[in-house]
Amino acid sequence: MAEDKSAETIIRTTDLVKKYGEGKAEFKALKSVSIAIRQGEFVAVMGPSGSGKSTLMNLIGCLDTPTSGRYSLAGRAAETMTQDELADIRSDEIGFVFQQFNLLPRTSALENVMMPLSYAHRKRDNPREWCEGLLRSVGLAERIGSLPNEMSGGEQQRVAIARALVNDPGILLADEPTGALDSKSGDEIMGIFSRLNKDGRTIVMITHEQYIAEYAGRIIHLKDGRVESDEPNGDRHSRGRQ
Amino acid sequence: MNLTQSLKTAYRGLVTNKLRSFLTLLGIMIGVAAVVAMISIGTGASSYVSAQIRGLGSNLLIVTPGRAATGQGGASQAQGTGQSLTMADANAIKQEVSGISRMSPELSGQAQVIYQDKNVSTSISGVTDTYETVHNFHVLYGDFMGTEEEQVGAAVAVLGQNVVVNLFGQANPIGAIIKIKNVPFKVIGIMESKGGSFGNQDDTILVPLSTAQRRLFGADYLRSIYVQVVSEAQVPQTNSEITSLLLSRHHVTDAAQRDFNVSSQADILNTVSQITGVLTILLGGIAAISLLVGGIGIMNIMLVSVTERTREIGLRKAVGAHGRDILFQFLMESVVLSLIGGVLGLALGALGGIAIARYGGWTPVISLNSALLALGFSAGIGIFFGVYPARRASRLNPIEALRYE
Structure with a gap:
């Protein structure tokens, strides 16, 4: 990710609509969302619950397909892809970080990080060393063989970040990554995100908390399935590592 | 993956x-x-x-009587209970049918046997001197009955291993007198142990056929005739010869109405x-x-x-x-x-x-x-x-x- 492609638009949605249910039970989670995110941006998505943040995130993450509208990811039209093509995109282009970490229980940190490799097309020569390196890069050199229930929340989330990076994706999607953490661990996680962003990775993150959003370079507010505001964050790093 | x-x-x-x-x-x-x-x-x-079953010999034919008729319209009895088979039939088969090496006419039944204070019910078989070779079942101690005992209807008995154990325990039975249906018999021999799943042959007392007919069961018929054929290949031929001979001897014209049965080891095996x-x-x-x-x-x-x-x-x-x-x-x-x-x-x-x-x-x-x-x-x-x-x-x-x- 060292090469400079900062001008290129990597995520572009056009009039994106997502409906759930049928007839009377129909519910429009996204009414019309058009956003463009360039390679290397760090975007925070905010909004009250029910505003459509998670729906947008699922569409961007290729976990779901839109009811109408267009979505292009790295120049490819994602709205027409089959389930298998979407799975391949998730494997190659996107890393997910979840609020609840979602580590496999009774499975070591290293095995958790290695898990997505078994579904990837590209095979690494030394998968074990590569994954150990990822764990070291998130500060878990001592925790390589630990089980999830032996680790703190912050440590578990760092394992999850290492797992998200295992296929070297260009995009990192985080759904309230600090929502289950205390503020100190939250700051550590955001420190890692800032560093990854500096290395050139595009990051899209949902958050409730203003001080977490401040780490991002751009903040999008959603309300009732529409973009309410979309502004650069002038204040960036004002609350960075203190 | x-x-x-x-x-x-x-x-x-x-x-x-x-x-x-x-x-x-x-x-x-x-x-x-x-x-x-x-x-x-x-x-x-x-x-x-x-x-x-094969151990009995694959070249064996067994002739048994048919059902005992109990008059017109009456219930017929079990297969093999009839009295139609006689010693004369056996002799005729021996003389007129080809391919027979040996035959063993037999009459068997249950009877009470007493020795001193022991009292058991066991199977009694009246047999002739050919029994040993036809059944491949030999005497172990003492003697088997010969033609002389058969002719005079001697009161002698050869015991199966189980009978020995039941009546004598560890004692030597040879020469002892046992009572079968209150008739005293002298024990002259003991058979080898054979076991078996179709009627335990070790639980049998063998006596001369004539003795069994006259003194024990008061009957002149036979329960079975075991016919040893010279070779396995000869079995079907001998089988049909016996059948036609007995049909004519018993004046039966319709084969379906015959009052006897001829079966081979192969039939039983099947x-x-x-x-x-x-x-x-x-x-x-x-x-x-x-x-x-x-x-x-x-x-x-x-x-x-x-x-x-x-x-x-x-x-x-x-x-x-x-x-x-x-x-x-x-x-x-x-x-x-x-x-x-x-x-x-x-x-x-x-x-x-x-x-x-x-x-x-x-x-x-x-x-x-x-x-x-x-x-x-x-x-x-x-x-x-x-x-x-x-x-x-x-x-x-x-x-x-x-x-x-």
Whole structure:
């Protein structure tokens, strides 16, 4: 990710609509969302619950397909892809970080990080060393063989970040990554995100908390399935590592 | 995802729930063990019985009387109870039918036997001097009766091993006087031990045929004539000659109305192997039901496992697993589970088969076929009962799966 492609638009949605249910039970989670995110941006998505943040995130993450509208990811039209093509995109282009970490229980940190490799097309020569390196890069050199229930929340989330990076994706999607953490661990996680962003990775993150959003370079507010505001964050790093 | 990785993932999934996996596996294990043991017992017992019948000689024909008629319209009695077969028939067969090397006319019945304070009911057979060779059943101590005893109707007896034990215990019976139906008989010999599953030949007292007819049963007919034919190839020819001779002697014109039966060892062997074959299928079928129950157990536990690991499935899909990867993972788990159960069940069933064969006294038979059948069947059950849960897992929506609590 060292090469400079900062001008290129990597995520572009056009009039994106997502409906759930049928007839009377129909519910429009996204009414019309058009956003463009360039390679290397760090975007925070905010909004009250029910505003459509998670729906947008699922569409961007290729976990779901839109009811109408267009979505292009790295120049490819994602709205027409089959389930298998979407799975391949998730494997190659996107890393997910979840609020609840979602580590496999009774499975070591290293095995958790290695898990997505078994579904990837590209095979690494030394998968074990590569994954150990990822764990070291998130500060878990001592925790390589630990089980999830032996680790703190912050440590578990760092394992999850290492797992998200295992296929070297260009995009990192985080759904309230600090929502289950205390503020100190939250700051550590955001420190890692800032560093990854500096290395050139595009990051899209949902958050409730203003001080977490401040780490991002751009903040999008959603309300009732529409973009309410979309502004650069002038204040960036004002609350960075203190 | 390649095979070794799938196997590893399946193995991990199984060891995280050791007790549950073991109990599920136990279902298959018992099912396979039951099938293997039942087939082993069935084939072992059947070849044991066949060997025993063959041991009597494959060149033997047995002539027995037909049903005893009880007048017009009356109920007929059991096969072989008739009184139509006589010593004259036996002599005629010996003189007129070709290909006969020896024959043994016999009359048998139950009677009370007393020696001192012992009193047992046992089978008494009136036989001639040819009995030993025709039945391949020889005297071990003392003498067998000869033609002289037959002619005079001597009151002498040769005892089977069981009778010796029942009446005399450890004492030497030769020369002792026993009472059969209150008639005193002198013991002149003891037969070798033969065992047998069709009427224990060791539980018999042999006396001269004429003595049995005149002094014990008051009858002049025969219960059976054992005919030893010179060779196996000659058996059908001799069989038809005996039949036509007896038809004319008994003045029967319609063969369907005949009052006697001629059967060969081959006939008996056929009947017996039919019966044991049916029994084997029956036992195997009952055992197969337990295998089916084991398969349902696998399906049940796989469904629980899929529900329990919904989040894991969602996660795997989110990081790029295709539906077929998930399908394969769960299918692999159920196949590994049932195959391990199959291997253990095969071992257990083989041990069971060997143990019962030792108890029953036959050679244990564990055929390669039944082993392969059991393993193939258990793998098949793993696939059959694993497909539905695995498909369910592979079709989960990743978003909903990740949100599942």
